[in-house]
Amino acid sequence: GEDVEQSLFLSVREGDSSVINCTYTDSSSTYLYWYKQEPGAGLQLLTYIFSNMDMKQDQRLTVLLNKKDKHLSLRIADTQTGDSAIYFCAEDSGNTGKLIFGQGTTLQVKP
């Protein structure tokens, strides 16, 4: 079945780059997403990538997609303390609008 996996925890120093990795299994996914969840809040869409792209850059965020290996990464440049949150990778299941989420990566940014 569909499965999305992420590492659970990442700690970086303020100003460094963060790289959060994700693997997925559904090769029919058309879009892949990164969501951010701050404590006590809902999920906020950060960025998404269409499956026929291999890279997308949006200000401090860079998404890399390796479709052959079903591997997705999110790089945050110049990480700030305000970036501390849980980051969820998600794929759309067969382009149905149903999102399959990974278990989330907690990003801790140390001053």
Added chain:
Amino acid sequence: DAMVIQNPRYQVTQFGKPVTLSCSQTLNHNVMYWYQQKSSQAPKLLFHYYDKDFNNEADTPDNFQSRRPNTSFCFLDIRSPGLGDAAMYLCATSRDRLGDNEQFFGPGTRLTVL
């Protein structure tokens, strides 16, 4: 501001006592979703409405029901909450189901079952 609103933010109920969670949206989106997120786990889709068309996930327990009386409102009913139903319940909306349709999430309702 257009947004997705969930009420209440925190809900405490007793084992077996029915409870209803509410979601409203001012985005005029066609699709409304209900997700269950247990502690340190991924959000899991329970069901969604595409307009008035209800779509239940195969593994959603019968204990969970939903109603969408109009475009703006959607309710999650838990008929007989068990201890295992304690979780954060997230409502989301999207303009459509296909393509790069962003899902807009509400802040969630944290349900405690005593």
